[in-house]
Amino acid sequence: MKxxxxxxxxxxxxxxxxxxxxxxxxxxxxxxxxxxxxxxxTLVSKDWQDGPELLLEPAPNHFEPSKVxxxxxxxxxxxxxxFDVQDVASEYERLTKLGVEFSTKPTEMGKVIFAVFNDTCGNNIQLVEEL
Known part of the structure; x- marks a missing residue:
């Protein structure tokens, strides 16, 4: 399975x-x-074009439980x-310059550094760097 x-x-x-x-x-x-x-x-990572696809699903417009x-x-x-990244701090800086709004700045917790941003489409997305 994959x-x-x-x-x-x-x-x-x-x-x-x-x-x-x-x-x-x-x-x-x-x-x-x-x-x-x-x-x-669907979208793919530019670094892994044969990897998993990300479907931009319009469900909240048609299925109330999804919206809720x-x-x-x-x-x-x-x-x-x-989304996993090599360097959360670098991605934070790059995305902030592009106007992406973060609710959580890069934060170390255990064996990871993470940050959380708003994708402007109704979702919080977390970036994670494994230490």
Whole structure:
């Protein structure tokens, strides 16, 4: 068994595509219309283009429980998911310069350094560097 696809709920796929590609540096892999203005829109890491795909899922627009869960996580400050990076401090500096808003600055805890930012699409995302 292996992970091929994970999804992140977004309320605006075009806005999410712009944020995740232009600010975070992901690459668009698939972009197929599904009807009703929705798309099967996946991204991959530029450093691992054959790795798992990230689906920008428009679920909160069509499935109320998804919207409620997304809002509850955001209100509580809990990240939807995490992305591993080589150097959290460097990514924090790079993303801050691009206007990304962090709720948690780089913080060391045990064997990791982490930071949390708002993806502008309804989610907190955590960056993690293993020490």
């Amino acid at each position: 992970i091929k696809l994970i999804s992140i709920p977004v309320r605006d796929q075009e806005k999410a595509l712009k944020f995740y590609t232009e600010k975070l540096g992901f690459i668009k892999k698939k972009d197929e219309p599904l009807g009703g203005g929705n798309r099967w829109l 869960y997304q809002e509850a996580l955001m209100e509580a400050g809990i990240p939807w998911t995490q």
